[in-house]
Amino acid sequence: MRPELVIFDCDGVLVDTEPTSNAVLAENLTRHGLSLTAEECTALFTGWSMVNVEKEAKRRGATLPEGWIKAVYAEEFAALRKGVPAMTGIHDILDRLEETRVPYCVASNGSEDKMAITLGQTGLLPRFKGAMFSAHTLKTSKPDPALFQAALAAFKVEPAHAVVIEDSVLGATGAARAGIPCYGFAPHHDGTDLAAVGARIFNNMNELPDLLML
Incomplete structure (x- = not known):
């Protein structure tokens, strides 16, 4: 059945920011007493809100100053402004959704x-105007279903008639x-962790039109 709404995650699904x-x-936490590599941060924190990253980093021994989230976001944003690509094939997917009149939105644990x-860098921002759901704005974060429920309510779609595209557990x-x-x-791994929580795995964006019956 073709969905009535497609809800995309942002980082790692729409844009290759991870x-x-x-x-x-990793560099920031290492400065603050928690030595981690970028690969370890990817394994630990993919899909996490920064509020929860802060809590877990402190639990693991990091000494984080007041206002750490604002500071680390400033560092991250400066790096991202140097350029990040859209995920290969995502523009084509959105074109197909628009051609078939299937609404779509983004729901992210990241900030607006x-x-x-x-x-904005990738030309995707105008396509999600009025259809962005941020954990920071809504004061909730995945795995709490409230972020997705807000999207369903906005589009007046029942859960069984929507589809979520995610790369994180x-x-x-x-x-x-x-x-x-x-x-x-799961473009870089077998997706076992995602399958374990009920996701149907795909490895290439080119597979998505058939999965969505477009």
Whole structure:
């Protein structure tokens, strides 16, 4: 069945921000007493809100100053402004959705400011005007289903008639809790972790039109 709404995650699904963001985060946390590589940050924190990253980093021994989230975002945004690419094939997917009149939106644990930078650079931002749901704005974060439920309510679509596109376990878990079918995007691994929380795995954006029956 063709969905009535497609809900995209942002980082790692619409834009390839994870390498840059995790490199900045690793360097920052290492300065503050928690020595991690970019690869370790990717494994630990993909899909996390920065509020939860702060809590976990402190639990692991980092000494973070007051206002750390604002400071690390400033570092991350400066790095992202140097340029990040759209995920290969995503523009074509959005074209197909528009041609078939299937509404779509983005629901992210990142801030709207971050999405404005990354989506803005890639020409994607205008396509999501009025259809952006941020954990920072809504004061919730995946895996809490509330972020996805806000998108469903805005578009007046039942969970079973929507689809979530995610690359993180947190996001896929949130989709499951909201009762929304999820496709897990795993371009660099087998997706076992995503499948374990109910996502149907795909490895290339070119597969998505058939999965969405476009």
